[in-house]
Amino acid sequence: MRKQAEEALRDSQQRYHSLLANLPDYAIYRLDANGTITEWNEGAQRMKGYSAEEAVGQSAFLCYTLEDRAAGEAEQELLKAAQTGRVEKEAIRLRKTGERFWVNEITTAIHDAQGQLVGFTKISRDITRRKQAQALRRQLEQRTRLAVEAAEMATWEWHLVTDEVYWNEQHFKLLGMPVEPHPQRSQAFVSRIHSQDRDWVVNELTRAIDEQSLFDTEFRIIRDDQVTRWMSGYGRVTGEEDGRPAQMSGIMFDITDRKTAEEALRASEERMNKLISLMPAGLYTCDVKGRITYFNRRAVELWGRKPRFEDTQDRFCGAFRLWQPDGSPLVHVKSAMADAVQKGISFRDLEVRVEQPNGNRLTAYVNIDPLFDEEGKLMGAINVFVDVTKQKKAEEGLREADRRKNEFLAMLAHELRNPMATLGNGLQILSLTASANTQAKSVLEMMSRQTEHLVRMVDDLLDVSRISQGKIELRKASVNLVELTRQAIESVQALVQQKQQQLTVRLPATPVKLEGDATRLVQMVMNLLTNASRYTHPKGTLHVSLEHQGQRALLRVEDTGIGLSPDQLTSIFELFVQADNSLARSEGGLGLGLTLVKQIVELHGGTVEAQSEGIGQGSTFLVSLPTSTEGQWSSILKKEAERRALRLLIVDDNLDATFTLSMLLELKGYEVHSRNSGKEGVLAAESLKPDVVLLDIGMPQMNGYETCQEMRKQPWGKDLFIVAVSGYGQHEDKQNAKAVGFDDHLTKPIDLNALLQLLSKLA
8 A cells, every 4th residue: 555655646746747847838836835946847947047956945035026025025925825825916026137027926835644834836927928018008098098188089988788878077078068977878968969960960870880880970069058069979889799789989079160160261262262253364273284173254255165174185275276476376285384384384464365266366464373282293383364355456556546646746846847947046146146235145045045945845745755764865065054053043034023923042153064964954943943933822932052062063942832741752753743732733734844853863863852841831852963073174175175177068958957057067167068959969978078968868859868878879978977867856767867877866956066066076
């Protein structure tokens, strides 16, 4: 019997050791009654890092953390196991490397046959991964809760069998209900759905349950405070019993702000679409392939047809045909819209001709901008085009009327200039040959000045566009501004005396010299004085002063008249602007005087400004002009003295004009010959070999153009200086003269100063 018992014990021990060896994923080891390790399996070696030789004989504290050692955890576990027979717990242990890991550990007490405690068995399983997964899951749940709370998101869990619905706190808040700890019935939610949405929302929930599909919809609820809000609901079946849905879970959140923004955007888009449909301009868009993606009502009207959306046949434009402004055809793929779509180019007020299917052609201005997405990628272009056919016809009509007006004015000026030339020349002859009678000289000087002003008025009449563009041609010479100011004062004396106004003058005793156009400068001062007198009441006061400060001449014209408001101080110099009051209107005028003052002053390199304390406080106009230095003045006088006598030939069919001009030039020291026809002029030029020929354009039989061309054909005429003299003085007349061979062009009546200046350059 004893042998059999010993044999059975050996078999039991072998099975135990075999069990220990075949459980490598478990750390199994034995302790004696004192807690000393006596056995250590391979699983323990692998899990804890200690070999059997290192572990056996060590205390049970071997893999405990310092905290557990200090707390006596090992002793407590062994004591409890000895008392109860078994202890199980989850705890942190240390590997040999110092790495911390989680274990599930069972400690079992071992007793002998007499019931005496002989030791303990410990079985440890590594649960680190499970613990990490649990920690991660808890962290995720915590983050989810925080996200739900931050997003003010309501959560719900509906137990379908019992009809109990569990809401979080936010769910109660969204419905405007007090928070309750116990579950709600589904009717608590359904009853708060907007009456217009309730049926279909319930149907969607039922369908999601029956089909175990997604519930995802937007609807309105009416809170307990009667406020209507938009909600987004989302849920699905999350539990079953016996193959049937038993639980549904989901979320709900407020989307009222988004819905409000969407409605505002929809309303805005609707208004924009209405505006686009009603706008008088055509509008359409193309994608990057040129396919039309949108067009408004006006575009269809202008095209005369409705193109097909996104059709490759109607690319870049819905027009039947396109044409260039010059009438040449323009294929769609070469149009501006094609460039905008393909190259990202913008166009402004580009003129094109649009042909409709019925053959009618319109003129349009197109404005095109490329369209880009948020990343800057070209995605198409938008074209806004306006029908300007009527405008173009009106412009053509205006151009034709303007052309006829210019022809009429040119003819009128030509007819006026011939007698004015004779009068002007005659007055200059009288001034050169007049007796010492002071009164006669004074009258002649005044008549000459007024004739010159009359000539200039004809010039301005002929070139209205030049005035409106601020282009006034100056005929500069050395002048004395003191003398010119006196002349202007004398010219307005009659107006001042008529209104019984007092005019005071303060001029320097020495000349104020500058390079300028004498007639224009007199006109400038006269306009300022006339303006001052016109807008000053009878018996008012005017004052004119001139000072020479450094290299500037300062002219000041003051009055006690109607004054100017602050906004008029600059606008008063614009075309056709007058002071807006009864006195100004009663005085008439076109509002050109001060505009010409500003233009004349600026052309002389000066400035003009208006000053006034306000309406009824009078006005002051201050003109500043650059003056000549003594060196410049001396040089001009020296050139006049050194002028060489030139041989001149005048060819003009107007006998009076030829006679008076010849006499004037002879008095100035020139050798002058004259002829009265083109043919005679050619013969005289060949025999006399003149330095300069003054050749009239409007002669019968052989006109001035033909005469000039005939002279240029001759060997002696190639270097001859030929000046065109004509009553026609517009820009195109001067261009025509230059084209046939004239060196210069003078307009009748000839400005003697301008002619003498030209001749002095040739001397």
